[in-house]
Amino acid sequence: MSEADAGDEPADMGDLFDELEELEDLVETDVAREQVRETMRVAMVASAAASPFGRVIRGYDRADLTEALLGSLLFGIPMAVEGGTQEVGTFLAPRPLFLGGTFAFAVALVVGIIYVADFQDVRVYRPIFGLIPRRLVGVVGVSFLTAVLLLTAWGRVDWGAPTLALANAVVAFVPMSIGAALGDLLPGS
Template sequence: MSDAGRSDMGDLFDELDELEALVEGEAAREQVRETMRTAMEASGNAGAFGRVIHGFDRADLSEAVLGSILFGIPMAVEGGTQEVGTFLASRPPFLLGTFGFAVSLVVGIIYVADIQEVRVANPVFGVVPRRLIGVFGVSAIAAVVMLTAWGRVDWTTPMLAVGDVVVAFLPMSIGAALGDILPGS
């Protein structure tokens, strides 16, 4: 049951997963899978909010890129990014803490905040959700490429460059997470 005391699409998928594990015979399991596909399609017609987000495809990747870039452009042009990056570069525990904070925020946005019902599909190594790899990968690559291409980092001083990238990575990863889940694909 959901917090409001009534069932939602997430509850339906949980019940269907349990049913699939209980039924005997391949034909019965296939019928449960077909019901799950139908429910997934039905939840996809509910508009941007209230849909169950399952899997991570090219559309999700492009939405994450857009969100990351939108949140990253101000970081690339603002001098404060370099000031904070310089501060963090000289304090590695704070640098790691900032990175950890970014990771925590993204996990919270995607899986905890309940903005959308997000399901993990085909995790890498059976553990790491593809959505997290996509969001973090897009954010890290976008931060490195954007800051390097615009001359905002100097890789001859790697610790300073990493500090700047981590500062930009934080809002870019938030933008990527929101860009990915808000359209609801």
């Protein structure tokens, strides 16, 4: 760590991971890189044991998807039974710009919760096409699919009117995506 980086703030697990990632890029042999990766795994375990918040979160697996699903359902079930969801969906259906903006707003909220709000130190690990974070795709995908399936299964949407059904699903998706993002970052992630 350089002197400029040290500042007045004490080092934390995020700083350790930054240093290990730099070291991983510097080592020249596969054996040495594997040793650095193993050190990172040990540091992650130690980070998880130390505190449920302020940990470094890397990777995305079934447990994370399950947590996102639970958060999505906790925030989404009230939306599925609330009549206001259909009222807003009816308003948005003939306004594709507002409908797209609502969906984009929900995705921006998810990005903000996961990557900006700093609840946890979330690292992007093996992004899809080298660009799209797996965690973002998982949280958005699980919450949108849950919205569509829940509203369809409970008869809250009629896919005979697909634009209106999609608009209702997007309205329910907004709080469900927030719940999914928060659920994914719960302690124990």
